Amino acid sequence: MKIRLGLLGPSDSIEFVEAVLKNWPEFIFTSIECLAQEDLDEKVTPLLMEEMDMWLCTGPITYNIVQSWNQLKTPVFYVMYKGSSLYKTVLKVLYEHKIDVNEISYDAGNSDAWEQALVEAGIEVKPKFVESETISLKELVHYHFKLWESGQTKAAITGHPIHHELQLLGVPTYRLFPSSMAVEAVITNMLRTYEMLRYKATQIAVQIIEIDPFLGIAKNNFSTDELFRMELKIMEHLLTYTKSIHGSIKSTRFGRYVIFTTRGLMEDITKNFNQMPDIEDFTPLDQEAMTCGIGIGQTVYDAEINAGNALLHAKECGKGSWMVCFDDKKIAGPLGKPEQLTYSYTSEELEALSQKTTLSVMTLNKLKSSLKKLASDELNANELAKYMQIPARSARRILTTLEEKGFAEVVAEEKPHTRGRPRKVYKISPF
Structure with a gap:
């Protein structure tokens, strides 16, 4: 291929x-x-x-x-750009201009790469003017030009299109090319x-889907025959979906189904595990009633174990949630939600922290992932609940526990827009 x-x-x-x-x-x-x-x-x-x-x-x-x-x-x-592609350009500048190494400005590599290139060329001098940060083309042109204009340098080594812009400004400039x-x-x-x-695309993927067929149906409004008809309808839709991912399906009990396919096909239909797949003929109410765990593994057994773990995490997030558990034990989801998280439920570091706080490793991992997504170490219980997909009371319990164990402190209080008690803002210690 x-x-x-x-x-x-x-x-x-x-x-x-x-x-x-x-x-x-x-x-x-x-x-x-x-x-x-x-x-x-x-x-x-x-x-x-x-x-x-x-x-x-x-x-x-x-x-x-x-x-x-x-x-x-x-x-x-x-x-x-390293090795010969760097030092051959330096040698050309030195030969044509008869200048010192420190009278040249450089980019397209860090100081260590340029120093190593000079050593390979037999020059034991550390370059003085090296710009290795990821900055804009305009800023790079400005960097080289100002050094040359002030007389600190007499030539520049860079790549295209900076090379062209500097030449227009009158700066002696040499273009870098890669080596074979x-x-x-x-x-x-x-x-x-x-x-x-x-190889990853051919890994086994197992979906465990649980459907609550009674969601939206009034009590005592169904019979055994009605349940059987619902089972047939659900299976018909799932068979169409299973065919679309070239998989196979089995029913383990009423409302619980296991689908077998490959990781590559699941990645395609979920847009790299970011979206929920579109299951034909399922209404929004049907989707709300469907909770799913996706497991990835080297074997069917491993994938089923991971799918079971993913389903448990999905249930924590509420009906209609889809989660995935990869072969490295990382959990991602809920699929299709803007607050999607990726975290692991195995970590020696977090195991130790779990013993100190009495919070589970999974909870600590979700907290860590939430803080990373928030890009902040300060948050209130409502924010934590939103990102961890848990009730606000559970989020308050987590923050209170961390505070009691010395891993969080209250740094502010926010007044809610409606009536109610002020919300505490916690600062979480790094972990």
Whole structure:
């Protein structure tokens, strides 16, 4: 099977990388000239993004543009500038301008990479002006130009399009190009990653679905025959869904079903475990009555165990919730909710904290994930309840326990918009 690769960068760098890629028949590549984010907006369409298995940027500057754009969902790689691709450019500058190493400004690599390149060239000097932070192209041009204008440097080494802009400003500028070895190194890494992703896609996925058929039905408004008809209707819909994911289904008891498929197919139908799948003919009420745990594993047994764990977590979040448990014991969900979390229920560090606080490792992991998603260590019980998908009283109990054990403190009180007692704002200690 061919790997569909999107190649991004300046046209001359693309030509160089294409020449190396032609020796690797595993790849079919589509080249797109990219000098700025506007090029990505114009040329990288949603359809093209769907078609590509991977993306390769011809250098770190293009990679930074792609990362800032933040639209590509498949793996993105870039060719690193190191070794000979760095020191051959330095030697050319030194030979043509007869200047000192510290009279050159550098980017496209950190200080260690440039120092190592100089050592390989036999130059025992640490470079003085190296910009390695991920900043905008405009800022990089400004960085090199100001050093040259003030007389601190006499030349710059960078990549395209900064190279072109600096030349227009009159700065002696030298363009970095990748080496063949650097391109081959990233190609090898891409092949390994692709094999890993293919292996993961063939892992077993098991869904345990529990359906409450009585939701929305008045008491005493059903009979044994009615239950049987509901069972047939549910199974009919689930069979259609199971066929769409090329799986198999079995009923373990009334209202509980187990579906077997592969991880790759589940990733596709849930948009990489972010959305709930669309099960044909199920109404919003049906969806609300359906709670599901998805388990991923190397074997059917492992996947079923993980699916059971995911279902327990889904039930904690309420009817209609879907959760997934991966083979590394990480839990993600509820699918389709903006407050979706990813956390693990195994951790030696959290095991120790669990013993000190009496809170379960799972609870502590969900708390840790909530704080990360909030990007803050301060929150009230209502915020915690929202992100952990638990009742507010349970959130208050967690925060009170942490406070009693010295892992949280009250730092403020908020007055609610309606009548009621003030809400305490807690600051959580790092863990």
